[in-house]
Amino acid sequence: MRKVLYPGSFDPVTTGHEDIIVRACALFDEVIVGVLYNPHKASGAFSIEERLALLRAVTAPFPNIRVKAFGGLLVDAVRACGADAVIRGLRTMADADVEVQMARLNRQMGQVETLLIPATPAVSHVSATMAREIGRFGGNLTGLVPESIRRQVAETLAKQQ
Numbered sequence: 268m269r270k271v272l273y274p275g276s277f278d279p280v281t282t283g284h285e286d287i288i289v290r291a292c293a294l295f296d297e298v299i300v301g302v303l304y305n306p307h308k309a310s311g312a313f314s315i316e317e318r319l320a321l322l323r324a325v326t327a328p329f330p331n332i333r334v335k336a337f338g339g340l341l342v343d344a345v346r347a348c349g350a351d352a353v354i355r356g357l358r359t360m361a362d363a364d365v366e367v368q369m370a371r372l373n374r375q376m377g378q379v380e381t382l383l384i385p386a387t388p389a390v391s392h393v394s395a396t397m398a399r400e401i402g403r404f405g406g407n408l409t410g411l412v413p414e415s416i417r418r419q420v421a422e423t424l425a426k427q428q
């Protein structure tokens with residue numbers, strides 16, 4: 268049974284993340300979507316509990332996806348959930364520069380392998396940072412966050428101006 272961990276901040280989950288999750292789901296027996304957070308840092312736009320709830324709503328149709336929070340190092344999260352590898356999404360070559368360095372570091376630290384999946388062109392421009400900015404100014408989040416959670420995300424962000 269092949270298990271993979273997809274880590275990120277998911278603040279909030281976007282259509283870009285959703286694309287990677289759905290594709291990973293077809294490749295692995297089990298996909299664990301991990302909300303990684305730094306216990307020493309203030310939380311982002313959405314609390315960890317809110318991010319988990321949004322991710323659970325989006326991934327509900329897929330029986331082989333689990334959503335969990337992990338505080339601390341990625342290599343420890345991989346060990347804790349018994350994943351065989353990590354997946355990360357690549358939007359641009361700038362992402363690739365950073366991700367390849369992270370992948371090497373995690374392999375050195377914990378023998379963790381990372382698989383990099385290129386974004387589908389239709390969502391390669393989508394980022395949680397931009398979704399947060401647009402949502403805080405009351406902009407339209409269609410296509411940026413999954414439709415099933417769009418209203419909830421828009422309402423939370425609109426209160427944060």
Ligand code: ADP
Nearest residue numbers: 275276277283355356357386390391393394395
């Ligand atoms: P963001 O960079 O949007 O804040 P995260 O830090 O939660 O997102 O990133 C989690 C993972 O998802 C990373 O591997 C990141 O490269 C990937 N990712 C983010 N947005 C997209 C996208 N639009 N398409 C593909 N992968 C993405």
